Amino acid sequence: MNQSKTTRFLINNAVTILFVILSIMSIPLSGYSLPYLFQEILTRLGRNMFLVLSLLIPIIAGMGLNFGIVLGAMAGQIGLILVSDWNILGMQGILLAAIIGTPISVFLGWICGSVMNRAKGREMVTSYILGFFIDGLYQLVVLYLMGSLIPVLNRALVLSRGYGIRNAVNLVGIRQVLDNLLPLQIAGVRIPLATYLVIAALCLFIVWFRKTKLGQDLRAVGQDMGTAEAAGIPVERTRIIAIIISTVLACYGQIIFLQNLGTLNTYNSHTQTGMFAIAALLIGGASVVKATIPNAFIGVILFHLLFIVSPMAGKELVGSAQIGEYFRQFISFGIIAVALVLHAWRRRNEAEQSRSLLRGGGARQEGQSRTAGIKED
Amino acid sequence: MLRKLFIRILLLGAVVAFSVFLFSSGKGHTLLLDNKTATMGGHEHAAVSAVTVTVDSLKPVKILPGERDLVVVKGVHHRITVSGAGVTVEKRFELPFEDMFLCSMPALLDGDDAWFEAKRPEAPKAADDSNKEEVPVAGEILPL
Numbered sequence: 001m002n003q004s005k006t007t008r009f010l011i012n013n014a015v016t017i018l019f020v021i022l023s024i025m026s027i028p029l030s031g032y033s034l035p036y037l038f039q040e041i042l043t044r045l046g047r048n049m050f051l052v053l054s055l056l057i058p059i060i061a062g063m064g065l066n067f068g069i070v071l072g073a074m075a076g077q078i079g080l081i082l083v084s085d086w087n088i089l090g091m092q093g094i095l096l097a098a099i100i101g102t103p104i105s106v107f108l109g110w111i112c113g114s115v116m117n118r119a120k121g122r123e124m125v126t127s128y129i130l131g132f133f134i135d136g137l138y139q140l141v142v143l144y145l146m147g148s149l150i151p152v153l154n155r156a157l158v159l160s161r162g163y164g165i166r167n168a169v170n171l172v173g174i175r176q177v178l179d180n181l182l183p184l185q186i187a188g189v190r191i192p193l194a195t196y197l198v199i200a201a202l203c204l205f206i207v208w209f210r211k212t213k214l215g216q217d218l219r220a221v222g223q224d225m226g227t228a229e230a231a232g233i234p235v236e237r238t239r240i241i242a243i244i245i246s247t248v249l250a251c252y253g254q255i256i257f258l259q260n261l262g263t264l265n266t267y268n269s270h271t272q273t274g275m276f277a278i279a280a281l282l283i284g285g286a287s288v289v290k291a292t293i294p295n296a297f298i299g300v301i302l303f304h305l306l307f308i309v310s311p312m313a314g315k316e317l318v319g320s321a322q323i324g325e326y327f328r329q330f331i332s333f334g335i336i337a338v339a340l341v342l343h344a345w346r347r348r349n350e351a352e353q354s355r356s357l358l359r360g361g362g363a364r365q366e367g368q369s370r371t372a373g374i375k376e377d
Numbered sequence: 378m379l380r381k382l383f384i385r386i387l388l389l390g391a392v393v394a395f396s397v398f399l400f401s402s403g404k405g406h407t408l409l410l411d412n413k414t415a416t417m418g419g420h421e422h423a424a425v426s427a428v429t430v431t432v433d434s435l436k437p438v439k440i441l442p443g444e445r446d447l448v449v450v451k452g453v454h455h456r457i458t459v460s461g462a463g464v465t466v467e468k469r470f471e472l473p474f475e476d477m478f479l480c481s482m483p484a485l486l487d488g489d490d491a492w493f494e495a496k497r498p499e500a501p502k503a504a505d506d507s508n509k510e511e512v513p514v515a516g517e518i519l520p521l
Contacts, residue, residue: 086404087404
């Protein structure tokens with residue numbers, strides 16, 4: 001009994017355990033001091049946590065990992081470009097970017113949710129491809145319409161041809177504004193307190209949201225759409241709301257992410273947002289069907305710990321720091337692949353178990369002996 | 378139904394009002410603090426000896442004759458204090474929408490009301506390879 005519990009724990013947390021082992025092995029190889037690593041982890045936790053948490057609500061609704069958070073990220077970036085153009089500084093700039101991004105992300109979330117309702121059971125791949133499609137529209141707006149149809153007053157933002165936004169937008173006016181809003185330093189470690197308070201507020205919102213009528217509806221839809229429909233829950237509407245909330249949160253998450261970095265890569269920053277956030281969540285022990293706030297925290301810490309130490313560890317082992325850069329790409333895509341394979345494997349096992357339960361133990365044994373008999377023959 | 382619509386319109390109005398407030402209170406302005414002989418509002422004002430300028434609660438800046446310094450301020454309402462040539466002048470002023478203003482310290486000390494004027498920021502300096510079109514790039518490895 002105990003052995004089966006241990007085995008189940010190991011199988012369920014295989015990815016997390018693997019990352020813990022890799023991190024423990026890499027830390028001494030990297031040569032980084034523990035205070036440095038602690039500071040880096042605190043900074044990256046504040047930078048990425050909001051984006052990772054934005055993935056939780058669609059998982060509750062049974063829609064899997066929402067690769068469509070890149071849509072929200074694009075909305076946030078449009079807000080930041082406009083705020084930079086208008087030269088709005090400080091917290092006002094961040095709040096205004098969020099206000100501009102909100103209706104755009106609601107609209108994009110509605111599109112994403114509506115498309116997903118037409119592709120039930122294949123939400124993840126649909127949202128992934130939809131991300132590419134909306135990226136094309138984003139490029140049309142930012143590369144051709146901004147500076148021509150949409151007025152851009154700041155010439156420093158515009159490409160030399162007279163329209164389209166440059167590759168890099170300097171967010172100097174809002175750089176680390178949220179992080180430095182409530183400065184706190186303990187034993188030489190700088191803590192971005194305001195960012196953590198925002199993250200804590202989001203965690204409380206998620207906990208509260210799950211207890212609301214809508215949250216309960218989402219869980220019911222996530223467990224069984226047919227039963228939820230029969231119970232009078234508007235399944236499709238509920239699923240769209242879940243995606244809209246996720247997209248809006250991703251919009252805010254991207255603004256928090258970019259205010260920390262201080263530079264917006266106009267055509268790149270959003271592209272792998274979904275991939276890295278999903279990889280971090282999965283590393284924390286989440287699955288396609290179940291994810292919690294602790295999963296997000298553990299995942300971000302482990303994922304970024306390995307990101308920090310892998311270039312130096314790679315340099316020590318192979319003589320090239322570049323290996324760490326490749327390693328993180330490999331980790332991100334590899335971990336998502338492993339999670340999807342594990343998910344498929346678990347679902348098949350569960351289906352087999354439920355089938356055998358339906359048939360009954362006796363029937364199963366009989367079936368087994370019959371099979372054995374055939375083999376013997 | 379009508380009540381719901383009313384509440385929605387009210388909320389939308391509140392968001393728009395809040396956005397306008399954020400825009401006006403967060404708008405950044407660059408003030409070029411100038412201590413050069415300048416003609417402002419049709420009057421010529423000669424450069425004065427070294428002046429110390431304090432804008433809002435920012436760090437005071439000392440500007441020698443013929444020199445210029447800049448400060449970045451946020452919002453519409455500001456206060457400037459100029460000390461030099463044996464006098465101290467304090468003035469409250471409001472900035473319009475423009476990004477950059479040329480503020481003449483001699484004109485301010487002379488009591489000229491037209492002591493600042495909007496200035497269009499210069500376009501980014503052309504680099505040697507300015508004829509080359511910047512190509513938007515995608516698919517780079519991102520900083521995390």
